[in-house]
Amino acid sequence: xxxxxxxxxxxxxxxxxxxxxxxxxxxxxxxxxxxxxxxxxxxxxxxxxxxxxxxxxxxxxxxxxxxxxxxxxxxxxxxxxxxxxxxxxxxxxxxxxxxxxxxxxxxxxxxxxxxxxxxxxxxxxxxxxxxxxxxxxxxxxxxxxxxxxxxxxxxxxxxxxxxxxxxxxxxxxxxxxxxxxxxxxxxxxxxxxxxxxxxxxxxxxxxxxxxxxxxxxxxxxxxxxxxxxxxxxxxxxxxxxxxxxxxxxxxxxxxxxxxxxxxxxxxxxxxxxxxxxxxxxxxxxxxxxxxxxxxxxxxxxxxxxxxxxxxxxxxxxxxxxxxxxxxxxxxxxxxxxxxxxxxxxxxxxxxxxxxxxxxxxxxxxxxxxxxxxxxxxxxxxxxxxxxxxxxxxxxxxxxxxxxxxxxxxxxxxxxxxxxxxxxxxxxxxxxxxxxxxxxxxxxxxxxxxxxx
Amino acid sequence: xxxxxxxxxxxxxxxxxxxxxxxxxxxxxxxxxxxxxxxxxxxxxxxxxxxxxxxxxxxxxxxxxxxxxxxxxxxxxxxxxxxxxxxxxxxxxxxxxxxxxxxxxxxxxxxxxxxxxxxxxxxxxxxxxxxxxxxxxxxxxxxxxxxxxxxxxxxxxxxxxxxxxxxxxxxxxxxxxxxxxxxxxxxxxxxxxxxxxxxxxxxxxxxxxxxxxxxxxxxxxxxxxxxxxxxxxxxxxxxxxxxxxxxxxxxxxxxxxxxxxxxxxxxxxxxxxxxxxxxxxxxxxxxxxxxxxxxxxxxxxxxxxxxxxxxxxxxxxxxxxxxxxxxxxxxxxxxxxxxxxxxxxxxxxxxxxxxxxxxxxxxxxxxxxxxxxxxxxxxxxxxxxxxxxxxxxxxxxxxxxxxxxxxxxxxxxxxxxxxxxxxxxxxxxxxxxxxxxxxxxxxxxxxxxxxx
Numbered sequence: 016x017x018x019x020x021x022x023x024x025x026x027x028x029x030x031x032x033x034x035x036x037x038x039x040x041x042x043x044x045x046x047x048x049x050x051x052x053x054x055x056x057x058x059x060x061x062x063x064x065x066x067x068x069x070x071x072x073x074x075x076x077x078x079x080x081x082x083x084x085x086x087x088x089x090x091x092x093x094x095x096x097x098x099x100x101x102x103x104x105x106x107x108x109x110x111x112x113x114x115x116x117x118x119x120x121x122x123x124x125x126x127x128x129x130x131x132x133x134x135x136x137x138x139x140x141x142x143x144x145x146x147x148x149x150x151x152x153x154x155x156x157x158x159x160x161x162x163x164x165x166x167x168x169x170x171x172x173x174x175x176x177x178x179x180x181x182x183x184x185x186x187x188x189x190x191x192x193x194x195x196x197x198x199x200x201x202x203x204x205x206x207x208x209x210x211x212x213x214x215x216x217x218x219x220x221x222x223x224x225x226x227x228x229x230x231x232x233x234x235x236x237x238x239x240x241x242x243x244x245x246x247x248x249x250x251x252x253x254x255x256x257x258x259x260x261x262x263x264x265x266x267x268x269x270x271x272x273x274x275x276x277x278x279x280x281x282x283x284x285x286x287x288x289x290x291x292x293x294x295x296x297x298x299x300x301x302x303x304x305x306x307x308x309x310x311x312x313x314x315x316x317x318x319x320x321x322x323x324x325x326x327x328x329x330x331x332x333x334x335x336x337x338x339x340x341x342x343x344x345x346x347x348x349x350x351x352x353x354x355x356x357x358x359x360x361x362x363x364x365x366x367x368x369x370x371x372x373x374x375x376x377x378x379x380x381x382x383x384x385x386x387x388x389x390x391x392x393x394x395x396x397x398x399x400x401x402x403x404x405x406x407x408x409x410x411x412x413x414x415x416x417x418x419x420x421x422x423x424x425x426x427x428x429x430x431x432x433x434x435x436x437x438x439x440x441x442x443x444x445x446x447x448x449x450x451x452x453x454x455x456x457x458x459x460x461x462x463x464x465x466x467x
Numbered sequence: 468x469x470x471x472x473x474x475x476x477x478x479x480x481x482x483x484x485x486x487x488x489x490x491x492x493x494x495x496x497x498x499x500x501x502x503x504x505x506x507x508x509x510x511x512x513x514x515x516x517x518x519x520x521x522x523x524x525x526x527x528x529x530x531x532x533x534x535x536x537x538x539x540x541x542x543x544x545x546x547x548x549x550x551x552x553x554x555x556x557x558x559x560x561x562x563x564x565x566x567x568x569x570x571x572x573x574x575x576x577x578x579x580x581x582x583x584x585x586x587x588x589x590x591x592x593x594x595x596x597x598x599x600x601x602x603x604x605x606x607x608x609x610x611x612x613x614x615x616x617x618x619x620x621x622x623x624x625x626x627x628x629x630x631x632x633x634x635x636x637x638x639x640x641x642x643x644x645x646x647x648x649x650x651x652x653x654x655x656x657x658x659x660x661x662x663x664x665x666x667x668x669x670x671x672x673x674x675x676x677x678x679x680x681x682x683x684x685x686x687x688x689x690x691x692x693x694x695x696x697x698x699x700x701x702x703x704x705x706x707x708x709x710x711x712x713x714x715x716x717x718x719x720x721x722x723x724x725x726x727x728x729x730x731x732x733x734x735x736x737x738x739x740x741x742x743x744x745x746x747x748x749x750x751x752x753x754x755x756x757x758x759x760x761x762x763x764x765x766x767x768x769x770x771x772x773x774x775x776x777x778x779x780x781x782x783x784x785x786x787x788x789x790x791x792x793x794x795x796x797x798x799x800x801x802x803x804x805x806x807x808x809x810x811x812x813x814x815x816x817x818x819x820x821x822x823x824x825x826x827x828x829x830x831x832x833x834x835x836x837x838x839x840x841x842x843x844x845x846x847x848x849x850x851x852x853x854x855x856x857x858x859x860x861x862x863x864x865x866x867x868x869x870x871x872x873x874x875x876x877x878x879x880x881x882x883x884x885x886x887x888x889x890x891x892x893x894x895x896x897x898x899x900x901x902x903x904x905x906x907x908x909x910x911x912x913x914x915x916x917x918x919x
């Protein structure tokens with residue numbers, strides 16, 4: 016049995032709250048899954064002399080990273096249709112493959128693989144939107160990771176459900192089944208304004224109000240989408256959400272490119288939350304979310320990777336760096352969106368967006384002991400003058416050495432504690448073979464000696 | 468003794484030439500440091516039955532990556548002044564620290580650390596510009612990496628040299644001393660048009676013509692620089708280089724943001740080479756190089772990281788991804804600058820730019836056996852449908868398992884063969900202490916319990 020009470024000693028502790036603090040040679044006392052104390056190592060050793068200690072002499076300890084937008088199971092489509100125009104990516108790859116393969120087993124196996132990747136790269140909580148969410152919930156429960164599970168709703172039929180009413184019905188049944196499951200929370204997850212009818216969106220708004228649930232939705236992903244929507248509906252997608260009653264503090268608006276000043280004003284007035292996915296926006300050429308402007312307007316901006324089919328990883332350390340790079344690059348100002356800012360977005364702001372900031376998002380007494388140790392003693396993380404900058408700009412997921420969730424060690428020395436990695440690889444390979452075979456009937460296989 | 472003749476068997480071999488080819492289950496026969504054959508594994512085992520074999524069942528083998536712009540030793544300033552405005556970064560951090568610390572020992576120790584980071588992330592050759600280049604040459608020779616060493620020239624005095632003539636004198640003496648050293652080549656490296664006078668640039672042009680040397684120079688790094696130059700000289704930096712006779716196929720123009728159509732026309736006519744450093748441009752908010760336009764105009768675009776003080780790593784896999792992301796993001800077109808394109812930039816186009824493409828840049832018979840194996844069997848690189856996309860968008864430097872330079876194994880299972888990593892860490896830590904102490908006299912030290 017793992018001890019329920021112990022000390023984590025680190026070279027640096029970055030609690031995120033208070034903002035900008037870096038504690039040197041401090042220890043975190045964990046007790047029954049919670050942060051019970053945070054104090055200098057010397058004092059900790061004196062006060063808690065009998066406790067088991069984890070000594071991390073060259074490591075920075077940060078709050079667990081929160082991936083605020085995923086389609087976890089899509090990891091089985093990793094990299095498919097890369098470098099294709101958006102319409103081809105969707106129409107030739109993602110949609111037909113989803114129709115052919117996405118069932119409960121797919122979601123279960125994909126979620127296990129995605130969770131392994133997330134845990135190993137320091138993510139302790141993810142906000143997911145996909146079919147068969149119960150399969151993802153079971154994978155989360157088995158691995159110990161925190162999950163915010165979306166009650167997905169679309170107008171189009173899929174193998175999972177045929178009508179909006181069936182999506183709701185299945186989604187709420189899953190919520191009823193798992194609502195007391197530890198570390199699992201729920202959102203309503205209508206896919207997007209262009210795939211969900213006004214009637215259904217109004218229903219979502221009613222459920223959200225009645226049940227005080229967050230609403231997780233793709234919004235303003237590309238200029239084209241916004242233009243098409245205006246042509247068809249005579250208003251922007253944001254205005255549309257305002258009309259149907261979804262512009263509230265419960266709204267989690269994912270992507271948010273192509274924003275005009277009145278849109279930002281609307282978001283601000285309604286206290287909506289924005290989820291920024293810089294790498295997916297880059298890779299799909301979607302446009303850019305004006306993160307600095309939004310944060311200066313007082314809007315929380317959470318950070319997410321999107322699915323691994325458009326990223327192609329689930330690595331929040333890389334995502335923080337890309338977010339900072341993008342903001343500096345666009346503004347021609349290296350002091351925009353600092354390392355501290357993006358770490359805050361990936362932890363506290365993501366937690367606040369998801370309504371979990373009483374529980375996670377910072378290393379404060381009373382919160383859950385969700386934390387991540389990053390080894391800053393390797394050739395690529397030496398020397399280290401500022402551990403926050405080092406984590407964001409120099410370190411990589413491979414430097415994540417230990418991960419705790421609710422005080423339980425899930426990653427030790429870069430290895431998963433509960434999941435047997437070769438088993439994951441075997442399963443992933445089996446899916447790869449099936450999917451590649453299907454693709455082979457659509458696209459010619461790369462020739463061994465000729466150009467692909 | 469390592470064998471001089473052996474086979475490398477890989478799941479995939481990506482030779483870069485011919486363009487777009489992915490060979491499955493092929494083997495590379497290495498003989499006395501050169502690529503001697505490239506053929507299916509089955510045939511290789513029959514034809515070369517007695518050779519020692521390295522079996523890489525889940526790996527992609529690519530040409531060694533070429534980092535076309537570095538200030539390697541600056542790795543000892545890694546991350547310093549991150550998130551500061553450019554002028555403060557230079558004036559408060561980089562310049563005073565260079566004045567205080569940069570000597571032969573600094574360059575030697577910094578180069579050793581930088582080379583370790585580069586080898587471990589799959590870089591087999593780098594194009595460097597810094598003071599005390601002989602110390603970098605010695606580090607390269609000791610570690611086995613290929614180096615293109617710059618004969619640095621500035622107008623301002625440094626500890627290394629006082630006048631342009633002294634820079635030339637020392638640089639050429641170093642070239643004379645090491646010109647027969649294996650795997651070492653030279654460029655002329657005037658820092659930039661705004662730091663090197665017209666007279667000196669004309670001298671550089673004359674030397675370059677006489678000796679047929681490449682000229683490695685920072686050019687059009689920021690809009691501000693271009694504006695200031697026009698105000699002062701009445702012409703753009705590129706026009707200025709044309710006047711002094713530097714716009715030739717020997718020119719390696721680094722950064723190249725803020726380009727107008729006539730500038731691109733000039734580069735094209737003169738067959739200059741461009742070196743793109745996307746992450747440094749992002750992090751310093753420098754602006755963007757129009758890579759797609761340049762490549763479509765037939766200009767070779769090489770790829771580099773710049774120094775680790777403005778990146779903050781020396782990771783060419785990350786740089787390829789950032790280059791692809793940037794081009795897609797700016798063009799709003801996911802099919803721009805594909806994975807194949809950026810791999811070509813980081814290998815063959817970099818080799819051509821540096822004048823080394825007879826020797827390196829692709830896996831072709833007769834070229835040097837500089838190659839890198841990337842393990843695609845981990846949870847974050849499964850499943851794999853397209854190994855080129857996987858390498859660029861999903862894999863990371865931590866998946867680099869083996870690196871050969873001229874047929875000699877320099878990295879095995881992610882570990883350096885020649886250098887003892889703990890020794891590097893100790894040296895880096897000693898420099899960190901000295902530099903941090905100096906910074907402490909300029910900036911207050913982070914407070915253990917208050918905001919930094």
